[in-house]
Structures are given as C-alpha cells and as structure tokens.
Amino acid sequence: MPTISVFYGIIIYLYFFDNQKHHTPHFHARYQGQMAAISILDGDVLDGAFPAAKMKLVQAWLEIHREDLMADWELAVSGLEPFPIEPLR
Numbered sequence: 001m002p003t004i005s006v007f008y009g010i011i012i013y014l015y016f017f018d019n020q021k022h023h024t025p026h027f028h029a030r031y032q033g034q035m036a037a038i039s040i041l042d043g044d045v046l047d048g049a050f051p052a053a054k055m056k057l058v059q060a061w062l063e064i065h066r067e068d069l070m071a072d073w074e075l076a077v078s079g080l081e082p083f084p085i086e087p088l089r
Contacts, residue, residue: 001028004072005065007087008057014076025073029058038062040069061088 004027005012011030025040029050036048036055043059050058062069065085072082 002076002082004082005061005085005087007061007089008054010054010058012058012061012085014072014082016076016079025070027069027073029054040066040073057088064088 001013001015003011003013009031013028013030015028024046026037026046027040029036029038031050031054034048034050036050037046038044038058039046040062043062045055068083068085072085075082
C-alpha cells in the first residue's frame with residue numbers, strides 16, 4: 001500500500017494489484033481514521049466515507065493530477081511501485 005501523496009492531514013495511497021473489488025481505477029484516502037476509495041475517472045466515492053471539507057480538497061487534487069494518478073494506477077495494478085504525486089498546496 002504505497003503512499004503517493006500527503007496534504008492537509010490526508011494520506012493518498014494505492015494498493016498493489018487492486019483491480020478486482022471496485023473494477024475501476026481508484027485510489028484510497030485516509031484522514032483521522034476515516035477512509036474512502038475514490039474513482040480516478042469521475043471522483044465518485046466507491047466505498048467508505050470522508051469529511052465533506054476534506055473531500056473537496058481531495059477532489060481538487062484529483063482534478064489537478066488525474067493523468068498522474070492513471071499512470072500510477074497502471075503501475076500499482078501491475079505490482080510495480082507508483083511514483084509520488086505532488087501534494088495540494
């Protein structure tokens with residue numbers, strides 16, 4: 001479960017070989033014990049829950065880094081180490 005970005009207390013990570021449960025490119029976000037799986041394609045929450053204010057930050061970060069996330073997704077589902085992605089500033 002490599003961490004690919006951290007900003008404002010939010011940890012963004014991908015699981016290796018994680019293409020079976022949600023069947024769509026996604027990443028995981030964690031903040032103070034709350035977790036959510038979020039679609040890279042449309043930003044929908046696939047599983048879990050997240051504070052609304054923090055979700056807005058995650059959505060903004062996703063819009064900026066969608067291409068980077070897709071590239072990292074391909075690496076992670078192949079079992080390769082994804083690259084870090086710049087945090088939201």
